[in-house]
Amino acid sequence: MTPTRVAFSALLGKDLRTELRTLQSLPAMALFAVTTFVIFRFGLDRTALSGSLAAGVLWVTLLFAAILGINRLFVAEREEGGFDAVRLAPIDRTAVFAAKAAALLVYLVALELITVPIFAIFFLDSAAALPPLALALLLADLGLAATGTLISSMAVNSRARDLLTPLVLLPLAVPLSIATTGAIEPLLGVGGPTYERFGTWLAVLGLYDLIFLLVGYAVFDFLLED
Amino acid sequence: MYGNGLKPLSIATVATLALSLSLVFFYAPLDADQGFIQKIFYLHVPLAITALIGFVIGGVFAILHLRSGDSRWDAYSYVSIHMSVIFGVAVLITGAIWAKASWGHWWVWDEPTLVSFLIVFLMYATYYPFRYAIEDRDRQARYASVFAITAGAFVPLNFMAVRMAESLVHPRTFATAEGGLPAEMMLTFLVSLVAMGLLWTTLVKFELTAKSASGQLKRLRRALDAPSSGGASRVAPEVS
Numbered sequence: 001m002t003p004t005r006v007a008f009s010a011l012l013g014k015d016l017r018t019e020l021r022t023l024q025s026l027p028a029m030a031l032f033a034v035t036t037f038v039i040f041r042f043g044l045d046r047t048a049l050s051g052s053l054a055a056g057v058l059w060v061t062l063l064f065a066a067i068l069g070i071n072r073l074f075v076a077e078r079e080e081g082g083f084d085a086v087r088l089a090p091i092d093r094t095a096v097f098a099a100k101a102a103a104l105l106v107y108l109v110a111l112e113l114i115t116v117p118i119f120a121i122f123f124l125d126s127a128a129a130l131p132p133l134a135l136a137l138l139l140a141d142l143g144l145a146a147t148g149t150l151i152s153s154m155a156v157n158s159r160a161r162d163l164l165t166p167l168v169l170l171p172l173a174v175p176l177s178i179a180t181t182g183a184i185e186p187l188l189g190v191g192g193p194t195y196e197r198f199g200t201w202l203a204v205l206g207l208y209d210l211i212f213l214l215v216g217y218a219v220f221d222f223l224l225e226d
Numbered sequence: 227m228y229g230n231g232l233k234p235l236s237i238a239t240v241a242t243l244a245l246s247l248s249l250v251f252f253y254a255p256l257d258a259d260q261g262f263i264q265k266i267f268y269l270h271v272p273l274a275i276t277a278l279i280g281f282v283i284g285g286v287f288a289i290l291h292l293r294s295g296d297s298r299w300d301a302y303s304y305v306s307i308h309m310s311v312i313f314g315v316a317v318l319i320t321g322a323i324w325a326k327a328s329w330g331h332w333w334v335w336d337e338p339t340l341v342s343f344l345i346v347f348l349m350y351a352t353y354y355p356f357r358y359a360i361e362d363r364d365r366q367a368r369y370a371s372v373f374a375i376t377a378g379a380f381v382p383l384n385f386m387a388v389r390m391a392e393s394l395v396h397p398r399t400f401a402t403a404e405g406g407l408p409a410e411m412m413l414t415f416l417v418s419l420v421a422m423g424l425l426w427t428t429l430v431k432f433e434l435t436a437k438s439a440s441g442q443l444k445r446l447r448r449a450l451d452a453p454s455s456g457g458a459s460r461v462a463p464e465v466s
Binding site (some may be wrong): 167203212218223 | 292297326345348349352355356359360362364365368369371372373375376377380384386387390391
């Protein structure tokens with residue numbers, strides 16, 4: 001049996017290499033996010049955003065862009081026989097969940113590295129809020145990576161793949177959205193960042209991450225059986 | 227075999243429901259603030275509690291299914307969630323009526339319990355499209371169980387997050403700071419809660435019995451090599 005750590009880094013390396021060579025998810029996600037900012041600029045008819053409006057626009061855009069990537073997360077596994085290869089390999093199934101969630105986390109962080117500065121240039125007065133914003137978004141990404149991997153691995157084996165992921169993932173992401181927007185709303189206030197209940201919301205995000213990483217860890221074995 | 231005990235259970239349910247309704251209308255005092263409309267509380271809150279417990283029970287059956295691989299537990303889980311979704315529709319309707327009567331709007335966003343319940347309901351409403359999009363029966367059962375467990379973990383987390391998003395503290399009918407309900411109201415409420423729980427159990431048992439009967443019928447037809455009527459049924463899962 002291959003040690004889980006070796007299997008994890010092999011699977012993660014495979015995913016990141018594939019993405020680097022084909023570029024089939026990340027550019028589309030980033031392009032989608034930037035276009036959505038433009039849509040919001042006209043939909044809301046605002047040239048600058050602050051407070052709850054800024055938090056909402058940023059998070060909703062990132063969430064929807066993330067769904068594009070989550071939809072495609074297991075497509076190669078399904079179409080090129082990756083699931084069969086993993087089933088045949090003498091590895092712990094948990095490594096698959098961990099590697100896929102880590103790959104998704106890397107995509108989400110990369111997406112935010114591209115789009116959040118663009119959001120700041122488009123709509124914000126100053127960049128002072130970006131460091132604490134990055135912390136909140138990182139915790140949110142971790143939760144989204146856990147639930148996204150879980151849902152995507154099931155949806156890809158169904159008839160209605162592209163439909164199911166957003167359908168099931170969006171309600172599941174409601175607590176995550178509440179906590180994320182709650183954390184970043186005071187950061188994006190008009191008079192510079194304030195930290196009202198910031199720690200509390202980070203704790204909720206951490207709890208969400210913990211619960212769904214544990215659920216994913218516990219149930220993922222059953223999703224790979226055939 | 228699922229029909230065992232169905233008759234006494236049904237009778238007990240009807241009797242308790244009748245008792246709870248008579249308590250609601252003839253015994254429980256009128257609420258000082260809200261008057262007659264407050265009586266919908268005895269319907270709305272027990273329905274909500276039963277539905278939420280039903281979702282959790284569905285998750286527990288799902289765990290049993292994944293642990294044992296016995297598809298019977300999957301059927302239990304499916305029927306529990308199915309019944310709780312139906313109860314959930316009733317919760318949202320009675321909640322809207324109550325909100326209209328006491329706050330003047332059909333929907334209020336600053337009542338965290340109602341909003342949490344809506345989100346939980348939306349989550350479980352996706353159970354059906356999710357389940358039926360998977361063709362292979364074994365895989366469908368396994369994925370549905372994973373869904374039930376994930377959603378079960380989501381329920382308390384969601385209630386917590388919505389409650390925390392609420393900046394103002396809203397007046398609550400139940401468990402107020404002044405020491406909760408008067409004894410008559412509490413008794414009526416508890417009887418209503420038991421009645422709803424019994425109703426849920428009876429309906430779940432009825433649905434399982436019906437599924438088991440139609441499964442047996444299908445197997446008999448197949449054994450006799452007779453053409454089954456209506457082709458493949460979407461009424462998953464089959465009960466043996």
